[in-house]
Amino acid sequence: MKLEIRNLTAGYDQDVILKDFSLSVEEGEFLSLLGPSGCGKSTLLKTIAGIIPARGGSIFLDGQDIAGMPIHKRGTTVLFQDIRLFPHKSVAENVAFPLKMQGVPKEERIKTAEALLEKVQLAGFGSRRPMELSGGQQQRVALARALAAKPKLLLLDEPFSALDENLREDMRSLVLQLKQEFRMTVILVTHDREEALSMSDRIALMFEGALIQTGTPKEVYTRPATRQAADYFGNCVYIRGRAEGGRFTACGIDCAAEAADGEYDIMLRPDCLHTDKEDSYSVTVESVLFRGSDTQVTFRAEDGTLWKKTFVQPVHWNEGDVLQTDLVVKEMILFKAD
Ligand SMILES: Nc1ncnc2c1ncn2[C@@H]1O[C@H](COP(=O)(O)OP(=O)(O)OP(=O)(O)O)[C@@H](O)[C@H]1O
Ligand SMILES: [Mg+2]
Structure with missing residues (x-):
C-alpha cells in the first residue's frame, strides 16, 4: 500500500507538533524514521493510525484519504515498545484478538493465531499466559497479534529497543522476512542508527516536527542535507x-x-x-x-x-x-x- 501524507498538522492541546508535514512511502517499502527524542516520531505514527486526530492535511493509503476514518477501518497497525498484551488472556487469544474485533468465527481465529505463532517461532505456546513468557517471546506475540489484523501498513515504534542484541537481531530478520511474505509497507521508528541504515530501503530524518531529509541509507549518510543531519549519524x-x-x-x-x-x-x-x-x-x-x-x-x-x-x-x-x-x-x- 502506498502511503502519502500531505500537509499534515497534528498535536496535543495547544501544542502543534507536526506542521505541514508531507511524506510518501511506496508500496512494499521499508522506511525508517529517525530523529532526536521528542521530535514527533511517535506522534506521526499515532496520527497515521488514527490514535491522534489529524488537525489538517491528508493521509492517503492507496489513494484513499484515511485522515478522518476510525482506527479499525484504516488497515494500519502500530506496534509500540511497551507491548501491552492482555495479561488474563492466553497467548493464542491475544494473537486472535484483532480477528475477534473483525467478527471472524472462533475456529478460524484459532487456526490463524496458531499459524501466526508458528511464523514467529512460538508454535505450542498458545495456551500460556503472557506472564509465562520471556520479554523477547512476548515481543514476538505482539508482532503476531499485529499481523493478525493483516495490516497493509505496519507501524513499528521502537519495538526492539528493550531486547538484548541477539534477540534484536532475530526480530529484525523476522520482521524483514514477514514484510516480504505479507507484502506490507513498513515504517520503523528507531534510535538505533545502524539498525536503520542496515534494514531500510529509505530513511526519513526528522527534527522538531519537520522532515529534514529522505533518501537511501547511503544517500542520507554520505550526502547529509544539513549539518544537523550529518551530526545525527555522527x-x-x-x-x-x-x-x-x-x-x-x-x-x-x-x-x-x-x-x-x-x-x-x-x-x-x-x-x-x-x-x-x-x-x-x-x-x-x-x-x-x-x-x-x-x-x-x-x-x-x-x-x-x-x-x-x-x-x-x-x-x-x-x-x-x-x-x-x-x-x-x-x-x-x-x-x-x-
Ligand atoms: N499525550 C501527549 N500530550 C501532550 N504532549 C505530548 C503527548 N505525547 C507527546 N507529547 C509531546 O509531543 C512532542 C513529540 O513527542 P513524540 O512522542 O512524538 O516524540 P518522539 O519523536 O516519538 O520521541 P522519542 O524518541 O523520545 O520517543 C514532545 O514534545 C512531547 O513532549
Ligand atoms: Mg516516541
Whole structure:
C-alpha cells in the first residue's frame, strides 16, 4: 500500500507538533524514521493510525484519504515498545484478538493465531499466559497479534529497543522476512542508527516536527542535507577552508567545488583518512584505545583536526608517533561557516 501524507498538522492541546508535514512511502517499502527524542516520531505514527486526530492535511493509503476514518477501518497497525498484551488472556487469544474485533468465527481465529505463532517461532505456546513468557517471546506475540489484523501498513515504534542484541537481531530478520511474505509497507521508528541504515530501503530524518531529509541509507549518510543531519549519524570531521573561483582549499585539501566564494566547513568521515598510504597529510597519534575486537586510534592533524579511526587489525603505533597519510575527499559536502 502506498502511503502519502500531505500537509499534515497534528498535536496535543495547544501544542502543534507536526506542521505541514508531507511524506510518501511506496508500496512494499521499508522506511525508517529517525530523529532526536521528542521530535514527533511517535506522534506521526499515532496520527497515521488514527490514535491522534489529524488537525489538517491528508493521509492517503492507496489513494484513499484515511485522515478522518476510525482506527479499525484504516488497515494500519502500530506496534509500540511497551507491548501491552492482555495479561488474563492466553497467548493464542491475544494473537486472535484483532480477528475477534473483525467478527471472524472462533475456529478460524484459532487456526490463524496458531499459524501466526508458528511464523514467529512460538508454535505450542498458545495456551500460556503472557506472564509465562520471556520479554523477547512476548515481543514476538505482539508482532503476531499485529499481523493478525493483516495490516497493509505496519507501524513499528521502537519495538526492539528493550531486547538484548541477539534477540534484536532475530526480530529484525523476522520482521524483514514477514514484510516480504505479507507484502506490507513498513515504517520503523528507531534510535538505533545502524539498525536503520542496515534494514531500510529509505530513511526519513526528522527534527522538531519537520522532515529534514529522505533518501537511501547511503544517500542520507554520505550526502547529509544539513549539518544537523550529518551530526545525527555522527563520526563527522569538519575542516574549515575557503572556496574561491570554483576550488575549495583547506589543510590537506585542494579540490574543485561548485560553491560561491566564501568560508566553508567541509564534512568528512574517518574513511577519508588513509593511514596505509604515505602522502602529504601529516598526523600525530594522540591516543590508542584497545577495545577487544577493535582498536580506536585518535590522530591530530597539523591544523588541530581530530580523527577517530577504528582498526580491526592490530596497530603498532604509539602516542606521539607522526605519520604521513593521504586525505581523500570523495564527496564535496560543504556547509557555510558560521
Ligand atoms: N499525550 C501527549 N500530550 C501532550 N504532549 C505530548 C503527548 N505525547 C507527546 N507529547 C509531546 O509531543 C512532542 C513529540 O513527542 P513524540 O512522542 O512524538 O516524540 P518522539 O519523536 O516519538 O520521541 P522519542 O524518541 O523520545 O520517543 C514532545 O514534545 C512531547 O513532549
Ligand atoms: Mg516516541
